[in-house]
């Protein structure tokens with residue numbers, strides 16, 4: 001029987017799922033042929049080098065996850081038990097959890113409406129209220145850079161290391177520079193839903209080569225260079241395997257293509273909803289080019305249609321959408337942690353209440369996206 005072209009109607013449309021480019025297996029095969037399955041090998045070294053070249057940074061350490069990369073960035077920044085760390089509130093919990101691994105306390109900072117990212121005004125307020133923390137962790141949400149210039153200026157003024165969580169923002173830029181390279185340390189995630197994936201993995205990047213070397217050391221159980229097993233520090237099993245790094249090398253070939261497709265997806269939604277006053281797209285800031293990892297919408301306060309209604313309408317048709325990240329200061333696990341907003345309005349909670357992430361899968365056809373669009377328009381009776 002002739003295979004039908006395109007997607008079966010009953011196939012699920014995903015928010016963002018793995019999308020192989022074709023070259024991944026070549027690199028994986030090389031690992032097998034040389035019997036360098038694990039732990040390290042050429043793919044790991046080359047993935048670090050190729051990614052560092054792509055984003056334009058001095059050094060990179062390939063790790064088992066983005067979360068591990070944030071953990072080692074905090075350690076490299078000197079964060080220890082009892083320290084305070086300022087952190088974006090509107091993000092995935094993996095941004096904040098490693099602060100707790102270090103025994104430190106997060107202080108959550110609100111978002112600005114302009115970018116949905118950390119509000120430099122709120123950050124300044126936090127510095128004035130609490131003094132200098134041990135580090136600041138800033139997220140580039142849904143593939144758009146935070147407004148890094150004023151954030152970095154504040155950190156420089158107070159002498160505080162800045163960590164950029166660019167887990168969702170590989171390939172995005174800020175004033176022409178790649179996200180993830182705008183702070184003392186940057187991190188990327190290659191989790192299955194990210195713009196490129198290794199099935200699971202992460203990268204820590206920095207121009208501080210010494211610290212990247214140290215991170216590699218910590219990630220391999222802090223084993224000293226001795227013939228016997230010598231350990232002077234606590235270590236972690238955080239290194240990326242040579243097989244996984246092979247997938248990453250293959251995926252790097254299609255990163256630009258993925259950014260282009262994600263941009264087209266965002267622009268098609270933007271155009272399709274332009275006549276519905278209640279729907280606004282996540283704002284795009286003039287200071288950079290997002291990678292549009294996820295296309296998100298925010299509904300007008302007065303909109304009778306709520307995000308959940310759209311989510312359930314899509315779910316009935318086997319289409320995945322997702323609420324905006326629930327801010328960390330609303331999470332029971334972080335009960336009692338401080339939260340600083342620029343003024344009385346809690347912007348991140350408002351975005352959580354009114355926003356929705358739409359299917360942004362790069363394997364989605366135009367036909368698929370039209371189905372999504374029609375279903376959403378139907379919720380508004382148009």
Ligand SMILES: Cc1ncc(COP(=O)(O)O)c(C=O)c1O
Nearest residue numbers: 065066067092094095167189191
């Ligand atoms: C903003 C953000 N930070 C950190 C992470 C953690 O990355 P990983 O899943 O690779 O540990 C993710 C995604 O998973 C993320 O979206």
